[in-house]
Amino acid sequence: MAATPSTMLPLGTRAPDFTLADAVSGRTVDRGSFADRPLLVMFLCNHCPFVKHTRAQLAALAREYQAKGVAVVAISSNDAQQYPADGPDLMQAEAREAGYTFPYLFDESQQVAKAYHAACTPDFFLFDAHHKLVYRGQLDDSRPKNDKPVTGRDLRAALDAVLAGTPAPAEQLPSIGCNIKWKPGNAPDYAR
Numbered sequence: 001m002a003a004t005p006s007t008m009l010p011l012g013t014r015a016p017d018f019t020l021a022d023a024v025s026g027r028t029v030d031r032g033s034f035a036d037r038p039l040l041v042m043f044l045c046n047h048c049p050f051v052k053h054t055r056a057q058l059a060a061l062a063r064e065y066q067a068k069g070v071a072v073v074a075i076s077s078n079d080a081q082q083y084p085a086d087g088p089d090l091m092q093a094e095a096r097e098a099g100y101t102f103p104y105l106f107d108e109s110q111q112v113a114k115a116y117h118a119a120c121t122p123d124f125f126l127f128d129a130h131h132k133l134v135y136r137g138q139l140d141d142s143r144p145k146n147d148k149p150v151t152g153r154d155l156r157a158a159l160d161a162v163l164a165g166t167p168a169p170a171e172q173l174p175s176i177g178c179n180i181k182w183k184p185g186n187a188p189d190y191a192r
Helices: 048-067 088-097 111-116 153-164
Strands: 019-022 026-030 041-044 071-076 103-104 125-126 133-136 178-181
Touching: 019 153, 026 071, 041 048, 041 111, 048 071, 048 088, 048 153, 048 178, 125 153
Parallel strands: 041 071, 071 103
Antiparallel strands: 019 026, 019 103, 041 125, 125 133
């Protein structure tokens, strides 16, 4: 199981726009529909062992913070031709099975992943109500096979800070996961 770290997009970066189809509802979802709300963008996929390891916590965390006013979306950008388990039909099944209450969007062109400099699954980007990046990094320090509990501690601390109007923790460690499965010839420079 290869481990790829997130790129650590510079803090203060404005959330890149996206308009993508939700694999669960079939509706189109765009970043603008979450105006004036904190926004958590998660890059996930179905088959990654790192995502499978955290998915129950991701579902619980999303439910908790959506109830507090945070907008949450997940995006799968993997090449579904090469990795059919990560395509829209199975994304819908995964969202239901995992109990995801957030839109699970399919980035077929992979342009949204490139705009966010997403590198791995899971990869987390938390934006304040003005959609300026305040946190990017790990959910917590649990990894498959390291015997640490999945708590969401790091991301929860950042979410709590955003909701309280205080700065996110200064120490932000990269997320670690499976690399985004780029289409042949489509990998961005930062992923090479």
